[in-house]
Amino acid sequence: MQQALAKNPILVTALNPIIGYAKAAEVAKAAYKQKRPIIDVAAEMTDLSVQELEKLLNPAHLTQGGIGQ
Incomplete structure (x- = not known):
């Protein structure tokens, strides 16, 4: 389960405010x-x-x- 979660692209949405949507999508x-x-x-x-x-x-x-709490 951990491995599947670690590879799930949805996680990058947490980075949107920090790196921006375009970079997170990349x-x-x-x-x-x-x-x-x-x-x-x-x-x-x-x-x-x-x-x-x-x-x-x-x-x-x-x-x-x-994020990051």
Whole structure:
């Protein structure tokens, strides 16, 4: 379940306010095409660190109504 969630393109919507819709869409498309986790591709394609991305893309926090809480 964790692996499927990590690759789900919907996760990038949490990054929209930080990197913008267009960049988030690029990340989602690349991750989907490469069958790789969103966090790995986002780390390569943005200036965000893995630590920042882990906080922003934490599914538990996202289900509680916010990013990076």
